[in-house]
Amino acid sequence: MGLKDGEGGSGKRDESNTTRCGAATAGAASRGVGTAVDTTRSSPPVISSQKHGPSDGGVWCAPLPAAWCVAWWWHTSSARVVAPPGPAASQQAAASANRISRRVLRIASSVRPLFRLAQPCPGRVDCLAMGERIEYRDGRWVVPSHPIIPFIEGDGTGPDIWRAARRVFDATVRKVSDGKRQIDWLEVLAGEKAFKQVGNWLPEATLDAIRTHRVAIKGPLTTPVGGGIRSLNVALRQVLDLYACIRPVRYFEGVPSPMREPQKLDVVIFRENIEDVYSGIEYRAGGPEANAVIGFLTERFGAKIRPGSAIGIKPMSKFGSQRLVAKAIEYALRAGRRSVTLVHKGNIMKFTEGGFREWGYEIARERFGDKTIPEADTGDGRRETGTVIIKDRITDAMFAQLVLRPEEYSVIAAPNLNGDLLSDAAAAQVGGLGLAPGANVGDGYAVFEATHGTAPKYAGQDKVNPGSVILSGAMMFEELGWDDVAAAIARGLGGAIRARRVTYDLARLMPGATEVSTSAFAECIIEHV
Numbered sequence: 001m002g003l004k005d006g007e008g009g010s011g012k013r014d015e016s017n018t019t020r021c022g023a024a025t026a027g028a029a030s031r032g033v034g035t036a037v038d039t040t041r042s043s044p045p046v047i048s049s050q051k052h053g054p055s056d057g058g059v060w061c062a063p064l065p066a067a068w069c070v071a072w073w074w075h076t077s078s079a080r081v082v083a084p085p086g087p088a089a090s091q092q093a094a095a096s097a098n099r100i101s102r103r104v105l106r107i108a109s110s111v112r113p114l115f116r117l118a119q120p121c122p123g124r125v126d127c128l129a130m131g132e133r134i135e136y137r138d139g140r141w142v143v144p145s146h147p148i149i150p151f152i153e154g155d156g157t158g159p160d161i162w163r164a165a166r167r168v169f170d171a172t173v174r175k176v177s178d179g180k181r182q183i184d185w186l187e188v189l190a191g192e193k194a195f196k197q198v199g200n201w202l203p204e205a206t207l208d209a210i211r212t213h214r215v216a217i218k219g220p221l222t223t224p225v226g227g228g229i230r231s232l233n234v235a236l237r238q239v240l241d242l243y244a245c246i247r248p249v250r251y252f253e254g255v256p257s258p259m260r261e262p263q264k265l266d267v268v269i270f271r272e273n274i275e276d277v278y279s280g281i282e283y284r285a286g287g288p289e290a291n292a293v294i295g296f297l298t299e300r301f302g303a304k305i306r307p308g309s310a311i312g313i314k315p316m317s318k319f320g321s322q323r324l325v326a327k328a329i330e331y332a333l334r335a336g337r338r339s340v341t342l343v344h345k346g347n348i349m350k351f352t353e354g355g356f357r358e359w360g361y362e363i364a365r366e367r368f369g370d371k372t373i374p375e376a377d378t379g380d381g382r383r384e385t386g387t388v389i390i391k392d393r394i395t396d397a398m399f400a401q402l403v404l405r406p407e408e409y410s411v412i413a414a415p416n417l418n419g420d421l422l423s424d425a426a427a428a429q430v431g432g433l434g435l436a437p438g439a440n441v442g443d444g445y446a447v448f449e450a451t452h453g454t455a456p457k458y459a460g461q462d463k464v465n466p467g468s469v470i471l472s473g474a475m476m477f478e479e480l481g482w483d484d485v486a487a488a489i490a491r492g493l494g495g496a497i498r499a500r501r502v503t504y505d506l507a508r509l510m511p512g513a514t515e516v517s518t519s520a521f522a523e524c525i526i527e528h529v
């Protein structure tokens with residue numbers, strides 16, 4: 001969020017890096033620490049020998065058929081119990097691994113500070129990892145230098161883009177911190193991969209791991225067809241109460257855009273993520289529920305509804321609206337952004353959308369009164385230094401404004417449906433969804449995600465654009481206070497696009513550009529970090 005292309009440097013190439021972007025081979029192996037659930041390994045697991053900084057340690061695997069290993073590191077870090085894929089995820093293996101880990105933990109605690117363990121989660125193996133947990137205290141993230149971050153690889157092209165993204169994240173963190181910081185990636189299952197392995201599209205263990213580690217990143221997930229969970233993404237958001245969907249939209253020089261001056265658009269959209277149409281209260285036309293609701297509204301309130309109509313209910317609360325607007329204002333203040341615009345259709349839906357507008361102004365006045373000013377009170381339109389102007393616009397007018405005068409808008413706060421429509425329209429103005437990142441954020445929990453789908457027809461071809469998940473990672477690092485990493489990733493991506501070595505989706509729109517694979521594009525980004 002708020003990342004500027006070329007920020008913090010001129011996009012200079014690192015001459016010591018001998019990999020030329022475009023030269024990388026398809027499906028290059030990923031580097032980095034091993035994952036706690038790593039389905040690419042065969043039993044027993046091979047645990048990565050990479051450690052945090054200079055340290056000594058070892059790995060001990062129980063003889064087969066036991067399904068766990070213990071890895072330990074002295075000096076700087078921790079130890080973990082790792083289970084191999086498949087049956088290892090069973091309750092039995094989990095319980096045995098957990099028993100061992102608790103025993104090791106007890107021993108380890110007696111020899112601190114030489115030796116430290118990641119805290120195990122009861123009954124779980126896949127939340128044990130090297131590194132330390134991210135904490136959330138007094139409304140702030142507390143981020144260790146070696147945080148554990150769970151990831152969901154995603155379905156379809158998810159593994160392709162995740163592999164590329166992880167290379168970019170690891171290389172950037174290493175370079176920017178001189179090797180002092182490192183992410184301990186922890187794979188958690190969701191989607192088709194979870195269904196195949198454990199028979200559940202969204203295992204409770206995955207939700208537990210995200211609850212434990214607080215911040216996660218995910219690739220796209222297939223929406224199960226025919227019953228069960230309506231949408232995994234919606235379920236994740238609701239279960240973890242990730243009430244703000246945050247979508248920064250900005251232009252990268254060189255990306256083909258339908259606009260004459262796409263660089264003028266630089267907005268961060270905060271969209272309410274739980275209520276409104278996402279509350280999912282909808283009844284089929286002619287069904288008993290719809291008929292009952294129609295009957296009730298007609299008899300009780302004299303409402304005029306055509307018989308046989310389908311019914312959708314759109315609840316919007318003061319609580320839900322205000323916490324979203326507050327988050328947008330907090331961000332604007334933190335990022336030095338000049339305004340927050342409330343987008344609503346309050347001229348027609350006076351109590352829901354109109355309520356959003358009214359409650360938005362109210363929370364701005366009550367909680368941020370000394371740091372915000374309503375647009376109507378700004379007189380000549382200028383603001384006092386350090387204050388954020390609170391504006392509001394009716395939804396249809398907002399679409400026109402973003403096209404005609406995008407530079408007048410900075411942060412947007414919107415109810416669910418308005419925000420959904422606006423985010424995609426804005427992304428199209430700067431060159432499409434392929435590069436649009438997103439985050440679902442609550443209080444003390446955040447899941448960052450690629451905004452496109454699984455693009456299944458390209459799965460396993462090392463072909464699609466990893467830009468969306470890479471920029472989502474940049475958002476994640478910025479949220480965690482690693483602004484230097486976020487800026488470097490944006491710089492690297494901007495550099496790769498300026499070098500005109502891009503994936504097929506951009507190459508077909510950029511005359512003279514060279515099409516490169518997903519993994520080669522990642523290498524190109526790394527060269528420009």
Ligand code: NAP
Pocket residue numbers: 157161219220221222223233434449450451452453454455456464465466505
């Ligand atoms: P989609 O996967 O987004 O793919 C539609 C088209 O968008 C692709 O055919 C491709 O266009 C382009 N595209 C998508 N990702 C791209 C990338 N990384 N790089 C370049 N081009 C990309 O949408 P869908 O086919 O409607 O949905 C497929 C599955 O994804 C469904 O199960 C859906 O429910 C799910 N989905 C998940 C999420 C999520 O997890 N957040 C979001 C949306 C959809 P061209 O073929 O024209 O090149």
